[in-house]
Every structure is written in structure tokens, then in C-alpha cells.
Amino acid sequence: MASDAYAHRMNNLSKDQEIIAAAIAVNAPFVGRLRSRTLVGSRWFALIGQFITVLIVHFGFKFELPLLACLVTIAANITLNxxxxxxxxxxRLVRQWEAAAQLTFDVLQLALLLYLTGGISNPFCLLLIAPATIAASTLQPRWTLSIILVTVLSVCVLALYSYPLPWLPAGSFMMPALYQFAMAFAIIIGLIFTASYAWRVSLEESQLADALIATQEVLAREQRLAALGGLAAAAAHELGTPLATIxxxxxEMLxxxxxxxxxxxxxxxxxxxxQRCREILRNLTNQKEIPESVTDTLPFGQLLEEVAERHPEMGQKAVxxxxxxxEGKGELMVIRKPAILYGLGNMFENALHYANQAVTVSAKWDERSVRVTITDDGPGFDEAILDRLGEPYVSTSLQGSPSANAREGMGLGFFIAKTLLERSGGQVSFWNGIKRGEGAVVQTIWPLxxxxxxS
Incomplete structure (x- = not known):
């Protein structure tokens, strides 16, 4: 049933993977990058806060501070800015090493200022977490780890050595050594936790952005291919008249x-x-694939058949x-949407690949909704990742799980298919069948x- 024309469409999974990889590669240089103005603006905000705090503590509260040393420390960072x-x-997008160098300088400058104003006893020592958090959410792990290491060393030094905390009278307020070490430990724990959380959130956001870009690329390619048939038919129609004149x-010349x-x-x-040109155009317009490609509407059953015919390997297993x-209703006419064709096609292909002998495509519709269910008789989804299916980069090949090798390669492609079907107005759900001979079940429900x- 599959024709050669479908080989040039979206049934070629390796071609889809090339498109996805290319889209992600184009976006990769811009992931985890900072603009120069972002770092500069954040640093100005911090420096203004440091300057005002030092002045208030020294002149407002009348606490004795090494004022000149504090102002020189702040001035050094102002000079850098x-x-x-x-x-x-x-x-300008700052390079990874440039951003890491600037954030490292920020850590050292703040550590020196804290050293002059009470060390780990200073309540503002919590601000040491900020540069590492920024690094974790924007930089590569190696640069983030280096900044975390510098921060941890700075906290350890501040716990051992520092000027006394400004107080009245001077030197009268001393935190117990055990409390200072506990405070340093708490800051290090908070630093690691906050940086890890920021890194995880940034990683998931980056993966989601890559997946959405790949989705847009696949959908755009599908729409372009769907339009080729229309262009061919239009060209055949428009060229017919001038060729007849020729x-x-x-x-008459003969x-x-x-x-x-x-x-x-x-x-x-x-x-x-x-005459040869007219014959070519005649053959082009007589191809069976052209009407399916250019028709905006088609019977519901024909839509499902087109989804299946995109996969030449379907002849190897029963569909x-x-x-x-x-009852009493005619055949449902539906809109031919590339998003639906690709989304259902991806789900069908996965079912076909992992089925043992057969795949069942069940479609039901009434006055309110349209329901398509694709069921295979394979091993089913791995229970360990069933709740996370549909998220980007979730692979079903989990190491150590009982069915680790049951179903593989359904990470980004599954996410793209689910996203496209949901954008077309559908609601996608999946589970493992409970009846004998049922494996994975994927169901999509649209409002009619x-x-x-x-009409």
C-alpha cells in the first residue's frame, strides 16, 4: 500500500532525527549564555547596596569600620564594572570563561568585604550564594564547580580569620567558635543545594527549549512537504494553457x-x-498521492490510512x-492537518516497531468528540517511566529496570508527537493494556x- 511518494515525506525517522539534531545544534551556542549588560547591571545593583550599607553602618549606627579598606574594596569592583x-x-554574549572570571571576582570581592566586617558572623555572608547560583543556571558545569569551590574556600577562610563584627563598644560582640563553624557549614550546604537546584531547573528549561525548537522544525517541514502537492497541481493547471498554445x-508552422x-x-x-511536457503534467496530476496531499478535507478513515501508509514496514505486521x-450518520469528514498526520504517524510507528504481530487502530466519534486509540501486542511501556512519558528526553531504556530493553528511542520524538497532537486540540494519554494480547496503548481525544x- 505504501507508495514511493511517501518515502519523501515524514515517515523517514532518520531524516527527522537529522532535522532535530540540526535545530538543536543551531540553538546550542546560545544556551547557557549571558549578555554583558546582565552581569554589569546585577553588579551595579550589588555595589550600590554594599556602598549604602557600609555608610549606614559607619555613620548611621556609629560602628567602627575599616572604612578606607571597605571603600577601596568596593571601588575595585566599580573599576571592573x-x-x-x-x-x-x-x-554582546559573554563567553563562558569570561562570565566565570567575572563571577569569581565577585565572590572574592564580597569575601574580602566580609573579612573586613566580621567574617562569617556578618549576616550578609549569605550573599556568597548568589554568584554560584547565577553560574549554575547559566554556565557549563565545569565553570560552575570552579566558582562553587572558590566560594567554599572563601567561607572556610572567613570562619577562621576576619576582623571582629562591628559593634558598640568595639569588639564587645563575639560569636562562639562552634556557632561560627556551624554557620559556615550551613552556608556551604545552602550553596550546594541552591546551585544544584538552579542547575537542574536550567537544564530542564534548556532541554524543553531544544525540544520545542525541534518540534517547530518538524512541523514546518511537514507543512512544506504537504504544500508540494498543491504546488504541483497548480503548476500543472497553469502550464496547461501555454503548452496548448505552443x-x-x-x-500551424508544420x-x-x-x-x-x-x-x-x-x-x-x-x-x-x-507534447512531452503535457504528458509529464498529465502523469503528475493523475498520481494518487496528489489529491490526498492537496485536499484540505478528507474522510476520517482515509486520514488514518494515510497515517499508516507512511510506514513501508507496515506490510510486515498486521494492521x-x-x-x-x-448510526445513521455518514462518514466523518475531517481537516487534513500536518500536525495530526505527523503526531499519529509517530505513535503508529512506535506501536508498529514494538508490536509482536499486530497493531490495532481504533477510531470512534460521536456528536461531541473524536477518539483514536493505537494498541500494539508488544511488551508495553516500562512502568518506571510511564508517568513521565511525553516529557522531552525521557527514554524508555532505563538501566536496571525489568524491561529496560523493551521499548527504546521514544524520548524527543514521543514528546514532539504529543506536543503536535495537543496543539491540534487533542488530549493524549497512554497506558499499558490489561487485556491479554495488549501491550502499549496510546489514545488521543479531540473535540469534534x-x-x-x-459543512
């Missing part, structure tokens, strides 16, 4: 030219080539169709208004 502001365009003119004329061969060549509608063609 001015150099970056003048030397780098604000829209043929008529060539025939009638008017002497039999042995030198122009006779040219006229015969023009006529033969025009059973069960289409049911309300989302898929049915208007």
Missing part, C-alpha cells in the same frame, strides 16, 4: 512550411517537446482498523469541532 561597560557592547502554433524546409525539423522538435460512528471539517 566601568572597564566592562566601556570595553564591551552591552548586547502545440497549436507548432502544428502545415505552412514546405516539406523539405530547414525549419521543419525545428517545428517538429517544438511540437514533440510540448487492524476499527472505525465506528453514530477541532478536527471535523465544516
Amino acid at each position: 566601568i572597564i566592562i561597560t566601556v570595553g564591551l557592547p552591552p548586547q 502545440q497549436v502554433t507548432a502544428k 502545415r505552412s512550411l514546405p516539406p523539405n524546409s530547414l525549419d521543419m525539423e525545428d517545428a517538429e522538435l517544438i511540437l514533440s517537446q510540448a 487492524l482498523f476499527d472505525i465506528q460512528g453514530p 469541532s477541532a478536527i471535523a471539517a465544516k
Whole structure:
């Protein structure tokens, strides 16, 4: 049933993988990057806070501070910020090592300021967590780990050495050594937890962004391919008239030219080539795939058959169709949406690949909804990841699980199919069958208004 024309469409999984990889590769250089103005703006905010706090503590509360040393420490970071502001365009994407160097400098500058103002006893020592958190959410792990290491070393030093905490009278307030070490330990734990959480959130966001980009690329390619049939039919229709004119003119030339004329061969060549062009256009418009590609609406059963025919390997296993509608109603006419074709096609392909002998495509519709269920007789989904199916980069080949090798390779492709079906108005759910001979079950339900063609 599968024709050669379908080989150029979306049934080629390796081609889809190439598109996905290319889309992610294009986006990869921009993932986890910071603009220069982002770091500069954050640093200005921190420096203003440091400057105001030092002035309030020294002049407002009358606490004794090494004021000159504190102001010089703040001025060093102000100098760095001015150099970056003048030397780098604000829209420039900072390289990984540049951002890591700036954040490391921020950690050391803040640690020095805390050293001058009470060390680990200073309540503002919690701010040491901020640079590492920024690094964890934007930089590669190796740079993040280096900043965390510098921060941990700074906390350890501050727990052992520092100026006394500013107080009245000077030096009268001393935190117990055990409390200071506990405070340092708490900061390190908070640093690791916060950085790990920020890294995890950033990683999931990055994966989701890659998956959505791949989804858009696949859908755009499907829409372009779906439009090729329409362009071919339109070209055949538009070119028919001028070719007919050329043929008529060539025939008139043949009638008017002497039999042995030198122009006779040219006229015969023009006529033969025009006839050849018309034959090509006739064959093009007579292909069975063209009407399916260019028709905006088609019967529901034909839509499901087209989904199945995209996969040449379907001839190796039994495919059973069960289409049911309300009694007394004619066949349901639906809108031919590329998102539905690709989404159902991906689900069907997975079922076909993991089925032992047969795949059942069950379709039911009534006055309110349309329901398509694809069931195979294979091993089913791995229970360990069933609740997370449909998330990007969730692979069903989990090491150590009882059915680790049962179903593999349904990470990003499964997410794309689910996303496209949901964008078409459907609701996708999946489970393992409980009846004998049932494996994985994938069901999509649309409101009738989302898929049915208007009369």
C-alpha cells in the first residue's frame, strides 16, 4: 500500500532525527549564555547596596569600620564594572570563561568585604550564594564547580580569620567558635543545594527549549512537504494553457512550411517537446498521492490510512482498523492537518516497531468528540517511566529496570508527537493494556469541532 511518494515525506525517522539534531545544534551556542549588560547591571545593583550599607553602618549606627579598606574594596569592583561597560557592547554574549572570571571576582570581592566586617558572623555572608547560583543556571558545569569551590574556600577562610563584627563598644560582640563553624557549614550546604537546584531547573528549561525548537522544525517541514502537492497541481493547471498554445502554433508552422524546409525539423522538435511536457503534467496530476496531499478535507478513515501508509514496514505486521460512528450518520469528514498526520504517524510507528504481530487502530466519534486509540501486542511501556512519558528526553531504556530493553528511542520524538497532537486540540494519554494480547496503548481525544471539517 505504501507508495514511493511517501518515502519523501515524514515517515523517514532518520531524516527527522537529522532535522532535530540540526535545530538543536543551531540553538546550542546560545544556551547557557549571558549578555554583558546582565552581569554589569546585577553588579551595579550589588555595589550600590554594599556602598549604602557600609555608610549606614559607619555613620548611621556609629560602628567602627575599616572604612578606607571597605571603600577601596568596593571601588575595585566599580573599576571592573566601568572597564566592562566601556570595553564591551552591552548586547554582546559573554563567553563562558569570561562570565566565570567575572563571577569569581565577585565572590572574592564580597569575601574580602566580609573579612573586613566580621567574617562569617556578618549576616550578609549569605550573599556568597548568589554568584554560584547565577553560574549554575547559566554556565557549563565545569565553570560552575570552579566558582562553587572558590566560594567554599572563601567561607572556610572567613570562619577562621576576619576582623571582629562591628559593634558598640568595639569588639564587645563575639560569636562562639562552634556557632561560627556551624554557620559556615550551613552556608556551604545552602550553596550546594541552591546551585544544584538552579542547575537542574536550567537544564530542564534548556532541554524543553531544544525540544520545542525541534518540534517547530518538524512541523514546518511537514507543512512544506504537504504544500508540494498543491504546488504541483497548480503548476500543472497553469502550464496547461501555454503548452496548448505552443502545440497549436507548432502544428500551424508544420502545415505552412514546405516539406523539405530547414525549419521543419525545428517545428517538429517544438511540437514533440510540448507534447512531452503535457504528458509529464498529465502523469503528475493523475498520481494518487496528489489529491490526498492537496485536499484540505478528507474522510476520517482515509486520514488514518494515510497515517499508516507512511510506514513501508507496515506490510510486515498486521494492521487492524476499527472505525465506528453514530448510526445513521455518514462518514466523518475531517481537516487534513500536518500536525495530526505527523503526531499519529509517530505513535503508529512506535506501536508498529514494538508490536509482536499486530497493531490495532481504533477510531470512534460521536456528536461531541473524536477518539483514536493505537494498541500494539508488544511488551508495553516500562512502568518506571510511564508517568513521565511525553516529557522531552525521557527514554524508555532505563538501566536496571525489568524491561529496560523493551521499548527504546521514544524520548524527543514521543514528546514532539504529543506536543503536535495537543496543539491540534487533542488530549493524549497512554497506558499499558490489561487485556491479554495488549501491550502499549496510546489514545488521543479531540473535540469534534477541532478536527471535523465544516459543512
